[in-house]
Every structure is written in C-alpha cells, then in structure tokens.
Amino acid sequence: MKPMTPAQLAFPAFEPGLPPALPEGLVLRRGFLDLPEQKSLWITLQEVLKAAPGVQTRTKGGGYTSAAMTNCGKVGWWSDAKGYRYTPTNPASGGPWPPFPNAFLEVVQRVMAESPWPGFAPDACLINHYVKGAKMGLHQDKDEADFSQPIVTVSLGDTADFLIGGAARGDKAVPFKVQSGDVLLMGGASRMRFHGIRKIYPGTSPVSDIGGRYSLTFRKAL
Numbered sequence: 001m002k003p004m005t006p007a008q009l010a011f012p013a014f015e016p017g018l019p020p021a022l023p024e025g026l027v028l029r030r031g032f033l034d035l036p037e038q039k040s041l042w043i044t045l046q047e048v049l050k051a052a053p054g055v056q057t058r059t060k061g062g063g064y065t066s067a068a069m070t071n072c073g074k075v076g077w078w079s080d081a082k083g084y085r086y087t088p089t090n091p092a093s094g095g096p097w098p099p100f101p102n103a104f105l106e107v108v109q110r111v112m113a114e115s116p117w118p119g120f121a122p123d124a125c126l127i128n129h130y131v132k133g134a135k136m137g138l139h140q141d142k143d144e145a146d147f148s149q150p151i152v153t154v155s156l157g158d159t160a161d162f163l164i165g166g167a168a169r170g171d172k173a174v175p176f177k178v179q180s181g182d183v184l185l186m187g188g189a190s191r192m193r194f195h196g197i198r199k200i201y202p203g204t205s206p207v208s209d210i211g212g213r214y215s216l217t218f219r220k221a222l
C-alpha cells in the first residue's frame, strides 16, 4: 500500500457528517447497538470474562500492555516473551479459550451482512479492557493468515479516541471517537493501516456498570 497523504484521508465518510472523513476501507457504524443491545452484550461479555479473565500481557518492548487482554473463539491473540501470535489455548490458564457466545456471532453477522464483507467468518475475538490512562500504541494487525479479511471492532463502555494512521508507523495519525455500541470495520485499503487508542474518557459509558472501555475485536486469524 502506498503511504497515505492527508488528502487521501479525506475520503467520503461512511456516515455523512462524521468528523473526520474516514479513508476507504474504514467503516464506522455509529450506534450500531442500541442501549438494550449494549446491556445484553455486556451480560454476555461478563460470562466470557469469568471464564477467561483479562490480564496485562508482555509487549515486545519488555513492558506490559496497559489494556487487560483476553480472548474467546477457536484461537486467541497473545503476546509474551515469545512474541505475538495466535494460540489455541489460554496461556494464563492452560485451558482452551471460551467459545464464541452466540450473541457475539449474531452481532458480527448482522453488521457484516450490510458490509463489503458479508461472508466474514471470524475465528478469534480479542477482548481488550481499557481503564483510565490505558492506551494502545500505533500498530498493525498482521498476525492473521489472510489480509483480505477485515477486522471488526465492537466498542462497549467508555468513549475512546481511536487513532487511524497510514501504511507506515510515522504517517500522520488522525483521531476520531468510538463510543459504546459503535462497530468499526477495517478492511480493504485500510486493513493494514497503523492504528491505536489514544485515550479513554472515564465515566462516559452509557451502560452504568461498565467500568472503562471494552473492545471486542473479531478477526479471521487462521
């Protein structure tokens, strides 16, 4: 992919009036889940978290992620001294990852039916929990087998600034807000863009008993 210039970042927004205009391949479904759906998904998510609690994992730099991570699905994304990879078992427990709850698959199928990737069939869901002060540095998702498959992220809880950059780490990154109930698709020309989480806005969750922000990131890893 060629480096993105600022002009290329000014593609038409999927949602008219959404600032800033998002580049091709990046689709934000603002408010895809209404409040009752968010509450219902939160109940399901808590079951997953009971089976596989989030942990802060080691990064390549030798530190720890500020977000607590866990997974569900056939495989889970993991990071430790051995590097970044998908694992069939939970390294924190030695057991398998919890399976996808039907409620997760239902959301993915519903959002993808109206997308350029209606056949998307995820096998991994990375769950990140961001509390006040947590962030995620700019990175690419590149541990998956097939980059023609998109990445689908559901946000629950506090609002966050999502950063979208270009094809190179040093390319200018532009923030936009992701809110509880939003679904973000990164595919096509935007699949390999650098991205991250700049900050969380504590106390902004419309679901009152969610502390912080959860992201559910669905991928076809294998």
Ligand code: FE
Pocket: 139, 140, 141, 195
């Ligand atoms: Fe990512």
